[in-house]
Amino acid sequence: MVIKMQRIGKNVLKLSGMTRVAGSAGVGAKTESEGPLRDDFDFLYPDDGIGQSTWEKAESELQKKAITLAIENAGRTVKEIDCIFAGDLLNQCTGATFGIRDMNIPFIGMYGACSTMVLSLATASVFVDSGAAQTAVASTSSHFCSAEKQFRFPLEYGGQRTPTAQRTATAAGAAVLEYGQPQGIIIDKVMFGKIVDKGITDPNNMGAAMAPAAARTIADFLTDTGTRPMEYDLILTGDLGYVGSQLLYELLQTKENIDISSVHNDCGLLIYDREKQDVHAGGSGCGCCASVLCSHIFKRMRKGELKRILVVATGALLSPVTSMQNESIPGIAHAVEIIYR
Amino acid sequence: MVIKMQRIGKNVLKLSGMTRVAGSAGVGAKTESEGPLRDDFDFLYPDDGIGQSTWEKAESELQKKAITLAIENAGRTVKEIDCIFAGDLLNQCTGATFGIRDMNIPFIGMYGACSTMVLSLATASVFVDSGAAQTAVASTSSHFCSAEKQFRFPLEYGGQRTPTAQRTATAAGAAVLEYGQPQGIIIDKVMFGKIVDKGITDPNNMGAAMAPAAARTIADFLTDTGTRPMEYDLILTGDLGYVGSQLLYELLQTKENIDISSVHNDCGLLIYDREKQDVHAGGSGCGCCASVLCSHIFKRMRKGELKRILVVATGALLSPVTSMQNESIPGIAHAVEIIYR
Numbered sequence: 001m002v003i004k005m006q007r008i009g010k011n012v013l014k015l016s017g018m019t020r021v022a023g024s025a026g027v028g029a030k031t032e033s034e035g036p037l038r039d040d041f042d043f044l045y046p047d048d049g050i051g052q053s054t055w056e057k058a059e060s061e062l063q064k065k066a067i068t069l070a071i072e073n074a075g076r077t078v079k080e081i082d083c084i085f086a087g088d089l090l091n092q093c094t095g096a097t098f099g100i101r102d103m104n105i106p107f108i109g110m111y112g113a114c115s116t117m118v119l120s121l122a123t124a125s126v127f128v129d130s131g132a133a134q135t136a137v138a139s140t141s142s143h144f145c146s147a148e149k150q151f152r153f154p155l156e157y158g159g160q161r162t163p164t165a166q167r168t169a170t171a172a173g174a175a176v177l178e179y180g181q182p183q184g185i186i187i188d189k190v191m192f193g194k195i196v197d198k199g200i201t202d203p204n205n206m207g208a209a210m211a212p213a214a215a216r217t218i219a220d221f222l223t224d225t226g227t228r229p230m231e232y233d234l235i236l237t238g239d240l241g242y243v244g245s246q247l248l249y250e251l252l253q254t255k256e257n258i259d260i261s262s263v264h265n266d267c268g269l270l271i272y273d274r275e276k277q278d279v280h281a282g283g284s285g286c287g288c289c290a291s292v293l294c295s296h297i298f299k300r301m302r303k304g305e306l307k308r309i310l311v312v313a314t315g316a317l318l319s320p321v322t323s324m325q326n327e328s329i330p331g332i333a334h335a336v337e338i339i340y341r
Numbered sequence: 342m343v344i345k346m347q348r349i350g351k352n353v354l355k356l357s358g359m360t361r362v363a364g365s366a367g368v369g370a371k372t373e374s375e376g377p378l379r380d381d382f383d384f385l386y387p388d389d390g391i392g393q394s395t396w397e398k399a400e401s402e403l404q405k406k407a408i409t410l411a412i413e414n415a416g417r418t419v420k421e422i423d424c425i426f427a428g429d430l431l432n433q434c435t436g437a438t439f440g441i442r443d444m445n446i447p448f449i450g451m452y453g454a455c456s457t458m459v460l461s462l463a464t465a466s467v468f469v470d471s472g473a474a475q476t477a478v479a480s481t482s483s484h485f486c487s488a489e490k491q492f493r494f495p496l497e498y499g500g501q502r503t504p505t506a507q508r509t510a511t512a513a514g515a516a517v518l519e520y521g522q523p524q525g526i527i528i529d530k531v532m533f534g535k536i537v538d539k540g541i542t543d544p545n546n547m548g549a550a551m552a553p554a555a556a557r558t559i560a561d562f563l564t565d566t567g568t569r570p571m572e573y574d575l576i577l578t579g580d581l582g583y584v585g586s587q588l589l590y591e592l593l594q595t596k597e598n599i600d601i602s603s604v605h606n607d608c609g610l611l612i613y614d615r616e617k618q619d620v621h622a623g624g625s626g627c628g629c630c631a632s633v634l635c636s637h638i639f640k641r642m643r644k645g646e647l648k649r650i651l652v653v654a655t656g657a658l659l660s661p662v663t664s665m666q667n668e669s670i671p672g673i674a675h676a677v678e679i680i681y682r
Binding site: 004005006007011013053054056057083087089090091092093094097098100101102103104105106107108109110111112113119123126127129130131132150191192193194195197317318319320321322325327330332 | 345346347348352354394395397398424428430431432433434435438439441442443444445446447448449450451452453454460464467468470471472473491532533534535536538658659660661662663666668671673
């Protein structure tokens with residue numbers, strides 16, 4: 001007989017309280033080292049080249065570094081990892097696949113655009129909590145130069161960016177999940193989001209495309225769990241940036257009568273200093289949420305500064321081809337509630 | 342207390358025997374309708390256009406059709422599905438995301454290249470078996486024209502293909518998994534593969550790039566479960582085609598002393614008639630394995646013709662960019678053992 005995982009309401013899965021983050025790491029590069037979280041990153045490369053001959057190889061190296069450090073921080077070796085959940089924004093997810101190809105770990109490829117960190121963390125949590133894995137890694141990465149080249153223009157073109165645009169973080173994050181101890185950073189609940197498409201078509205305004213999905217996931221999560229925003233020390237979105245965060249407040253306030261503004265922050269706003277750094281509406285990319293969560297936020301939790309947080313990462317599920325074909329941008333938001341005890 | 346999922350050996354997960362395929366569907370288009378499995382497909386479009394204005398929209402429509410029919414065949418409605426695991430080969434997996442965006446189902450995006458059907462089936466099985474979902478869908482798709490455009494040349498270019506090349510199936514498949522009944526098509530065991538990269542660099546010979554991963558997964562699976570090839574009615578690979586299947590036999594025979602040739606077949610060899618159809622080394626693409634498994638194979642199981650099968654889908658984890666950067670092609674193979682009783 002298998003005792004089943006507990007569902008709360010329609011959308012939320014309550015885990016056993018025994019699945020914990022045994023170790024994590026966030027890595028970045030130059031722009032990240034100039035931002036306010038510089039002291040919390042586990043490793044910072046001096047430039048975006050990461051010692052590699054191409055931007056894509058640089059991104060793979062970033063992800064490899066984050067995974068390696070996270071496993072070290074967990075006091076584990078690569079051989080002890082049962083499986084790895086990873087993905088990224090590069091075509092065919094090669095940031096992840098080339099980053100981990102030599103590690104000899106069963107690999108479960110994920111795609112959630114910028115929601116990938118929470119998607120992989122939530123999926124890995126279900127595996128660890130159910131015993132499908134004893135120890136699992138969740139990871140993702142992004143790179144400013146590989147993303148610009150693939151999604152917008154080659155850097156050499158020198159294209160100007162709109163004020164609503166965000167800067168893709170050159171960063172990666174990884175977390176090692178383990179079953180068996182009820183103390184520490186615990187993945188308490190997970191929720192997989194539905195696709196929400198409100199007809200936004202501007203690929204330079206991802207925040208607006210993703211905010212409705214974040215609003216829906218947050219509203220559903222609070223309803224299903226019967227909790228109010230004030231009960232969380234932090235409601236953290238992935239990379240809505242300034243524009244998307246404002247929209248999120250407005251959507252939640254007007255449509256759901258929920259005010260999260262006093263407990264909300266966004267990884268895209270935390271990672272850079274918008275006053276001093278040329279990042280327009282803030283940071284973005286899979287690596288933004290991944291590196292901020294796996295370095296800064298988990299460090300704050302370990303210090304006891306944050307005891308209950310709701311992390312909601314959003315993804316814009318478009319491709320350059322769908323934009324050129326005049327399609328709107330589907331958004332998605334996955335959530336994990338994480339507690340420290 | 343949660344009773345954990347059972348691991349067999351290092352790699353294999355034994356499920357409860359209560360997670361079954363409640364319904365499935367495979368759909369195709371013109372070339373598939375001219376092949377030997379025409380009578381088993383659940384739906385065949387008269388041409389590759391699928392009534393859409395672009396190849397990408399056509400692929401999304403294919404996947405939507407397969408999912409819709411699978412849910413119907415399971416006697417369920419879309420509202421009863423707890424989550425969907427899906428992906429495809431298009432950049433940023435837009436075949437899946439645009440296909441399901443209106444369905445309002447929690448979406449877990451997967452990337453496994455041509456291994457996606459078994460990857461999503463195995464992951465969905467873990468969710469259903471553990472109670473993380475009661476009812477889940479696994480699906481994927483591919484399209485000859487969107488794949489040629491994205492991975493090789495626009496069709497208008499009229500490029501010639503090498504004899505080792507395979508034809509991407511214009512097809513999709515979906516399966517509905519449900520917990521609770523021990524009769525029918527049961528997902529009995531799952532195994533997630535490791536990345537294997539033997540240095541193959543020819544993107545027109547995917548079979549050779551993927552065969553080592555298939556060999557490794559099959560050898561590990563047989564070792565962990567203590568079974569011999571003869572104990573399976575069929576060992577079915579995803580889309581190695583003719584070249585890859587021959588290589589698989591050779592690798593297993595010479596390196597592992599395992600002979601699977603009498604019980605092996607390959608979806609890429611089943612879907613088309615290589616004598617009569619211009620498909621070179623056979624079929625390929627996520628939709629090849631998905632449509633063959635979810636129509637032809639599951640129909641044979643329901644008739645009692647196949648009672649125990651091992652399905653091993655392989656993926657080539659490259660992108661056009663990595664090939665242009667002279668990278669070799671990492672392969673992966675995931676496995677599910679399916680029984681009928």
